[in-house]
Amino acid sequence: MSGEVDPLYAAARTVLLDALEALGPQREALILVGAQAIYMHTGAYELAVAEYTTDADITIDPGLLKRIPEIEAALTSAGFFRWKRVGAWAKMMSVGGVPAAGHGKEVARKARGFEAALVDKSVMSIQSLDVSDTRVFSLAVSGPAALLVSKLHKIAERLEESKQSRLDDKDALDILRILQAVGTADLVDRFLTLLAKNETVQVTHEALQALNRLFSTAVSAGSVMAARAVGPLAVVGQIEQSCAVLATQVLRAIRSEWA
Amino acid sequence: MRQSITQLSEKLPPGWRVSTSAPGRLRLRGPGSQSASIVVEPKTRLDPKEVDYLAAVHPATSTARLIVSPFLSPRTRERLKSGGFNFLDMAGNARIVLATPGLFVETHGAERNPQASQRDRRSLKGAKAGRLIRALTDYIPPFGLRELAKRTGLDPGYASRIVDYLDGEALLTREVRGPITGVDWPALLRRWSQESSPFKRGRVQWFLAARGVAAVVSKLRTTAERYAVTGSWAAAQLAPIAPPQLLLVYAEDVASAAASLDLLPTDSGANVALVAPLDPVVFDRCQEHKGIRIVAPSQIAVDLLTSPGRGPNEAEALIEWMRENEHVWRS
Missing domain, CATH: 1.10.10.10 (Winged helix-like DNA-binding domain superfamily/Winged helix DNA-binding domain)
Structure with a gap:
């Protein structure tokens, strides 16, 4: 990594900070998930920056929602507008002086796997990637195990529907990047916590089965997708084997604790 | 002389002929009425160093010269070529460039003297x-x-x-x-x-670092193992080259280093290679960059020259940097 941040990415972070600022005390009910959450954990590793990664996905914990400020009113007064689909908000930003398409902030629907973020999360400080912007907010960020749970469900669903596309390959690579960036012991602890709670045991179990099915060998579908996402410059076998090694390590450790 | 004529005729393009025009002189006749006279200078042997004297002894004349010898080593030929000399040996090596008439002949034959004596080649292998x-x-x-x-x-x-x-x-x-x-x-x-390489000799072992090269580099900062990084990663700390794909490291105890750096032996897809050094000289005059020990630039260069893939290109880029920065690495 050269240390320079893609301006599109910096703009996305600014939009997120604008939303967090507008929502005030409601921030405590929010949990950052998705690509921006992954970046918080894997920053040192390269993350494929595609359009979708500039979206900030946020889950709301209904149990922590306050009565005011009302979300729609707060966002609207900060210059956001509803965009494309239910729960999605956007704001116009200019990137490098050129008006760019709005980047959405999406309030997560009941997508499978997001409930894990309510359990495996930690408060991190979110800063601007723009040197002139000194805002800092504390925000709960989905932990790496929860991120894996939701990604694994997403990939498994897409494979089942046979609706795979290039974007899904990048999801597989994100899984490898998380496995590389987070220590096995830490990850295993988080998975065990998820397995111990009624509201997340089933969804976590299914995710670990998907991890086994899709990433535990160098020829499994997920390992192959991750290698494809790296592109023609990838060293043959390297990505696939890395997936297999790390996925197997995690699964073995969980099995030995769980048994 | 007759041998020279035979060897030369074999190499000339169709339509060209060579014959003796006078003692020690050949005439090269091309298509049409083009021809050139060439003076033959026989040498029983010609060492690379002696090429310098050729120009001094016979300053530039209008007649082309042809150096002829039983065998001309690669280094001798390299120097003859940069000196602009025409040459021909009996082992199939030749280079003749004439402006009038226009003629270009370059052939490669034996690289080693078929009749080598003890004096001829020293091994620089050990x-x-x-x-x-x-x-x-x-x-x-x-x-x-x-x-x-x-x-x-x-x-x-x-x-x-x-x-x-x-x-x-x-x-x-x-x-x-x-x-x-x-x-x-x-x-x-x-x-x-040409004679020394960590990759020849089976001293190199290939590994996969599943968490990537960056994770291994982090571990090297605090390791107790005796190591020194060479190859692309080391070169990249000095000269600007493309991001390295492979981390090449000299390690005194390969097995121990592999274990402490969390490396798995692999046949394919390796991103780390560990080499047991032939001689501790690889650790001489090491430097530290960002808390990582790297070998001296001269060692990086020779290791890159024999590395697979982009190695030789990266070596040349490093040598260029070394030329421009002698004060930094030479003492």
Whole structure:
């Protein structure tokens, strides 16, 4: 990594900070998930920056929602507008002086796997990637195990529907990047916590089965997708084997604790 | 002479003929009425260093010269070529370039003298030669043989033999029976790389670091293992080259290093290679960059020259940096 941040990415972070600022005390009910959450954990590793990664996905914990400020009113007064689909908000930003398409902030629907973020999360400080912007907010960020749970469900669903596309390959690579960036012991602890709670045991179990099915060998579908996402410059076998090694390590450790 | 004519005719394009026009002279006749006269200069042997004297002894004349010898070594041919000389040996090597009439012939034959004598080629393969070459490159002349032997811990007789050989190959210059005054270190490194490589000899073992090279580099910062990084990663700390795909590391105890760096042996897809050094000279004159120990630039260069893939290109980029920054790495 050269240390320079893609301006599109910096703009996305600014939009997120604008939303967090507008929502005030409601921030405590929010949990950052998705690509921006992954970046918080894997920053040192390269993350494929595609359009979708500039979206900030946020889950709301209904149990922590306050009565005011009302979300729609707060966002609207900060210059956001509803965009494309239910729960999605956007704001116009200019990137490098050129008006760019709005980047959405999406309030997560009941997508499978997001409930894990309510359990495996930690408060991190979110800063601007723009040197002139000194805002800092504390925000709960989905932990790496929860991120894996939701990604694994997403990939498994897409494979089942046979609706795979290039974007899904990048999801597989994100899984490898998380496995590389987070220590096995830490990850295993988080998975065990998820397995111990009624509201997340089933969804976590299914995710670990998907991890086994899709990433535990160098020829499994997920390992192959991750290698494809790296592109023609990838060293043959390297990505696939890395997936297999790390996925197997995690699964073995969980099995030995769980048994 | 007859042999020269035979050898030459075989190499000429169709429509060309060669014949004797006078003692020691050949006439080359091309299509149409083009022809050129060429003076033959036979040499029983020609060492690289002696090429310098050819121009001095016969200053430029209008008649083309053809150096003929039973065998011309690659280094001799290299020097003849840069001196603009035409040559022909009986082992299939030739280069003739004439402006009028227009003629270009270049052929490659035997690389080694089919009738080599003991004097002809010295091996630069082993650990001792390596230590000597590293010292010749890393230290700025002038220095005498005794000093060189002392610095490298080598027998002065051995040092003398190798230095004589390198002198004959025009890879260094020295005063007659005196100190070494100059070293053509880029050519010396290239010559050394022809015989010495961490990749030959089965001393290299390949590994997969599942968490990537960055994770291994982090661990190296705090390891107790004796190691030094070479290859692309090391070069990238000095000269701007593309991000390295492979981390190449000298490790005194490969098995122990692999275990502590969390590396898995692999047949394919490796991103880390560990090498047990042939000689501890690889650890001489190491430097530290960002808390990581890397070998001396001269060692990086020779290792890159023999690395697979982009290695040789990266070596040339590093040698270019070394040329421009001698004050940084030579002492």
